[in-house]
Amino acid sequence: MVQPGSQVLIGLEQKIIPHWHTYWLNPGDSGLATSITWQLPAGTSAGPILWPVPSRHKQGNLTNYGYSDRVLLLSAIQIPADAKPGSSLPIAAKANWLVCEEICIPQQAELNLTLKVAAQRGPVNREIQAAHAALPENAPWPASVSYAQDKLQLRIANPELVAGKLEEVWFYPFKWGKLAHGAPQAVSRDGDTLVLDLQAGDAPGTAGETLEGLLAVSEKSGRQTLTRGFNVRATDTGAALLPSGTSSAAAGTDTSLLAAMLLALAGGIILNLLPCVFPVLSIKALALIRHGAHAHRSTRLHGLAYTVGIILSFLVLAGLLLLLRAGGAQIGWGFQFQAPGFVLAMAWLMFAIGLSLSGVFTLGNSVAGLGEGLAEKSGYSGSFFTGVLATIVATPCTAPFMGVAIAYALAQPALHLVLVFASLGLGLALPYLLLCNWPLLQRCLPRPGLWMERLKQAFAFPMYATALWLAWVLVLQAGTDSLLIVFGGMLVIAIAAWLFDSTRHFATSKRRIATLLALALIIGAYVFGYLGLKPQLPAAQGASKESAGQYWETYSEARLQALRAEGKPVFLNFTAAWCITCLANERVALNKDKVINTFREQGITYLKGDWTNQDAAITQKLAEFGRSGVPLYVYYPADKHAQAVVLPQLLTPEIVLEYLSAHP
Amino acid sequence: MFLRHYALLTAALAFAPLSASAAPAVDQPAPAFTANTADGKTISLDSLKGKTVVLEWTNHDCPFVKKHYDSGNMQGLQKEAAAKGTLWLQVISSAPGKQGHVDAVTAARLNSARNAAPAHVILDPDGKLGKLYDAKTTPHMYIIDSKGSLVYKGGIDSLATADKADIAKAEPYVANALGALAAGQKIAANNTKPYGCSIKYE
Numbered sequence: 123m124v125q126p127g128s129q130v131l132i133g134l135e136q137k138i139i140p141h142w143h144t145y146w147l148n149p150g151d152s153g154l155a156t157s158i159t160w161q162l163p164a165g166t167s168a169g170p171i172l173w174p175v176p177s178r179h180k181q182g183n184l185t186n187y188g189y190s191d192r193v194l195l196l197s198a199i200q201i202p203a204d205a206k207p208g209s210s211l212p213i214a215a216k217a218n219w220l221v222c223e224e225i226c227i228p229q230q231a232e233l234n235l236t237l238k239v240a241a242q243r244g245p246v247n248r249e250i251q252a253a254h255a256a257l258p259e260n261a262p263w264p265a266s267v268s269y270a271q272d273k274l275q276l277r278i279a280n281p282e283l284v285a286g287k288l289e290e291v292w293f294y295p296f297k298w299g300k301l302a303h304g305a306p307q308a309v310s311r312d313g314d315t316l317v318l319d320l321q322a323g324d325a326p327g328t329a330g331e332t333l334e335g336l337l338a339v340s341e342k343s344g345r346q347t348l349t350r351g352f353n354v355r356a357t358d359t360g361a362a363l364l365p366s367g368t369s370s371a372a373a374g375t376d377t378s379l380l381a382a383m384l385l386a387l388a389g390g391i392i393l394n395l396l397p398c399v400f401p402v403l404s405i406k407a408l409a410l411i412r413h414g415a416h417a418h419r420s421t422r423l424h425g426l427a428y429t430v431g432i433i434l435s436f437l438v439l440a441g442l443l444l445l446l447r448a449g450g451a452q453i454g455w456g457f458q459f460q461a462p463g464f465v466l467a468m469a470w471l472m473f474a475i476g477l478s479l480s481g482v483f484t485l486g487n488s489v490a491g492l493g494e495g496l497a498e499k500s501g502y503s504g505s506f507f508t509g510v511l512a513t514i515v516a517t518p519c520t521a522p523f524m525g526v527a528i529a530y531a532l533a534q535p536a537l538h539l540v541l542v543f544a545s546l547g548l549g550l551a552l553p554y555l556l557l558c559n560w561p562l563l564q565r566c567l568p569r570p571g572l573w574m575e576r577l578k579q580a581f582a583f584p585m586y587a588t589a590l591w592l593a594w595v596l597v598l599q600a601g602t603d604s605l606l607i608v609f610g611g612m613l614v615i616a617i618a619a620w621l622f623d624s625t626r627h628f629a630t631s632k633r634r635i636a637t638l639l640a641l642a643l644i645i646g647a648y649v650f651g652y653l654g655l656k657p658q659l660p661a662a663q664g665a666s667k668e669s670a671g672q673y674w675e676t677y678s679e680a681r682l683q684a685l686r687a688e689g690k691p692v693f694l695n696f697t698a699a700w701c702i703t704c705l706a707n708e709r710v711a712l713n714k715d716k717v718i719n720t721f722r723e724q725g726i727t728y729l730k731g732d733w734t735n736q737d738a739a740i741t742q743k744l745a746e747f748g749r750s751g752v753p754l755y756v757y758y759p760a761d762k763h764a765q766a767v768v769l770p771q772l773l774t775p776e777i778v779l780e781y782l783s784a785h786p
Numbered sequence: 787m788f789l790r791h792y793a794l795l796t797a798a799l800a801f802a803p804l805s806a807s808a809a810p811a812v813d814q815p816a817p818a819f820t821a822n823t824a825d826g827k828t829i830s831l832d833s834l835k836g837k838t839v840v841l842e843w844t845n846h847d848c849p850f851v852k853k854h855y856d857s858g859n860m861q862g863l864q865k866e867a868a869a870k871g872t873l874w875l876q877v878i879s880s881a882p883g884k885q886g887h888v889d890a891v892t893a894a895r896l897n898s899a900r901n902a903a904p905a906h907v908i909l910d911p912d913g914k915l916g917k918l919y920d921a922k923t924t925p926h927m928y929i930i931d932s933k934g935s936l937v938y939k940g941g942i943d944s945l946a947t948a949d950k951a952d953i954a955k956a957e958p959y960v961a962n963a964l965g966a967l968a969a970g971q972k973i974a975a976n977n978t979k980p981y982g983c984s985i986k987y988e
Contacts, residue, residue: 152923152984154946182987184922218947220849225885226983228849228948298979324809324920324939325977 123244127203134195142223143188146176150186150303156219165202172196175351185304194253211237255772258351265356267333276318289342295335299325348703383545390549425558427502429551431509436547462600469592476585483623607651614647677731689762691726696754698733704753711773759785809920816936824890824907838872841928843921845886849948850982857950864903876904879916881988913987923982938963940978
């Protein structure tokens with residue numbers, strides 16, 4: 123049933139047997155897009171096929187863009203305004219398509235359909251509605267393209283995309299030959315801009331030409347992967363090709379393992395220069411100067427032990443990541459910094475190392491022997507643990523860099539991840555390893571003297587600075603109360619250090635008591651500090667950033683239960699700042715006046731749960747609905763005993779309204 | 787300091803994945819090749835200097851190839867080319883066991899049955915020539931001028947369908963290109979979209 127003057131969607135469904143595919147608007151290297159020729163009554167018109175997001179089909183060195191398994195191709199039919207209710211409109215369509223596996227078969231079908239004109243809207247077809255919701259939307263972000271020899275660069279300014287946990291990004295040009303269809307698309311980030319480095323195809327664009335296409339963005343949320351399409355229109359701004367941004371997680375790139383390992387090695391070497399690592403390396407070098415008289419063999423073994431310590435630590439990190447990934451955890455950029463407890467511990471560690479460098483205390487023959495203790499130590503375990511320490515110490519300074527490495531590695535198979543991390547560790551260890559194995563280099567080192575002590579003391583300041591920065595990070599994460607915790611903890615650490623050092627010449631038993639007391643102080647401080655931390659993200663940082671006149675409430679289970687007990691209808695939205703699908707749904711559906719007004723009219727309370735930072739309560743709620751990730755949309759109808767209704771993951775205002783009206 | 791590192795790291799990563807297979811470009815020297823013909827000869831592009839050469843990638847079972855042979859369009863082009871002294875080379879890059887792969891005898895029999903008249907059939911079962919020219923579809927057409935420059939690459943005409951009825955409605959790219967070349971004019975559409983089945987490389 124159709125209304126006069128309305129637009130109806132008619133779908134052509136292709137059920138494709140496994141391994142065969144039909145083609146998208148731009149079929150790629152070969153193939154042919156499906157076409158539909160309409161025969162319509164006078165006054166009725168049909169729009170073009172509304173293409174869903176395609177996928178890539180590789181065959182040898184050829185790449186096609188198309189569909190497998192099943193696709194629903196929608197076209198919009200305009201019903202004339204003067205169509206008489208009660209009359210019928212015969213719709214005939216001739217569809218032509220090519221279906222290929224390795225060989226190709228052109229097929230066609232003549233299809234007929236009669237639409238009944240009625241004064242009222244008929245029921246909505248769920249499948250068509252779902253297909254409509256999944257259609258690409260016009261990207262609201264500015265995009266630009268630059269052309270060079272046989273390359274082009276697409277830049278899309280979009281903080282949402284950049285912040286997203288992208289599994290894969292692929293740009294499908296609307297026109298044939300603008301891009302080499304199967305060439306790797308290197309995805310990187312430059313600030314808030316997503317950068318795609320592309321290879322020109324057989325009919326390359328020239329300067330000034332606008333590049334149009336579909337950006338398919340796949341993101342992982344829990345165990346599911348969601349793909350969303352955005353129509354992108356990139357104008358040539360005349361800018362030269364810029365260097366790419368920082369690397370990304372997109373698996374669509376074919377970055378070879380070797381390249382990634384070399385990159386990690388270089389990155390590891392650079393780590394040595396970072397303010398929190400440099401002192402460690404320098405102190406090792408100082409130790410080496412004192413070792414001067416020792417045999418080369420011993421020096422070499424020390425270097426080796428240090429290297430092993432670092433690489434093992436990195437492998438532990440890699441293992442940890444793999445475990446987290448296997449658990450389906452949401453790991454993003456600098457994931458460890460989402461945990462305030464970790465930041466707190468790092469701030470204190472930095473402070474403690476600073477104190478040690480300042481000479482407040484010296485860790486003699488202990489595990490993480492630094493400074494003098496280290497130099498005097500003959501065992502290789504000292505060097506080994508210095509390596510471990512160097513890795514730990516490097517963590518806060520390298521978070522931005524580690525984020526990149528982690529993001530890349532997470533998108534790779536486990537073996538790649540492990541190898542990349544091992545390379546990173548080797549890079550970090552390399553300068554000292556070389557120094558140990560190359561007597562010539564050792565000779566370049568200056569003579570020992572008092573300057574070494576002064577230098578070591580000076581190195582305390584970058585440590586204090588790092589601690590300061592971490593304290594600031596913590597305040598952002600857990601509010602101003604955490605200031606008291608972080609500095610209170612530092613006070614306790616200072617006392618413990620003093621206690622530990624001032625008793626170093628006491629008898630062994632007393633010394634032991636003092637050491638234990640110092641340890642207890644530190645552990646106590648951490649436990650109290652950790653318990654005292656209240657992770658709270660200011661709203662401005664989460665996905666729930668909204669202006670005044672807010673029409674939703676923050677989700678809490680208690681609030682939900684209270685509303686349900688009163689028999690009030692509730693709409694539940696679980697979202698996250700890094701979930702593009704969630705944000706897209708809010709933009710195209712949930713934030714539309716139509717929907718907001720309906721919520722208001724029907725007295726529906728709109729609860730929004732922000733899963734940007736993992737929230738156990740929300741995770742549990744998601745699990746109740748058998749989900750491990752966002753988005754999740756649930757509607758609780760007014761009746762106290764009514765069943766909750768789960769909405770699809772891709773929304774349009776119509777879908778939302780339909781679900782609301784279907785369950786009054 | 788961090789920013790500097792970022793730039794350094796990414797520069798390395800960005801350049802890593804670029805491994806382009808250089809496709810032959812129009813108005814550039816055509817890639818030189820030596821290939822075996824179905825009648826047991828060896829043919830090299832160098833030895834054909836002075837003649838216009840047409841390369842036609844084909845697969846007799848492909849519906850798009852059938853469109854142009856069943857309608858007589860392809861044979862017509864071949865005969866016209868031969869009359870002007872143009873050397874027409876049919877290339878079969880289908881790998882053994884795949885659609886369109888034929889031995890020398892079958893290739894000749896197919897052409898005589900279709901009344902087709904290419905100057906030679908090149909058997910390219912290992913796909914070397916196809917990959918050299920970055921040929922992707924059947925049909926996929928290339929024209930090399932008498933000086934050895936690639937002057938045309940792309941589709942046989944402008945309507946990408948498997949329907950014979952569309953031939954008359956299409957802009958006949960290859961016929962136009964050969965006409966322009968013979969008249970000493972510039973080829974208007976010299977780089978077009980090839981359409982058809984994918985070439986069945988091994």
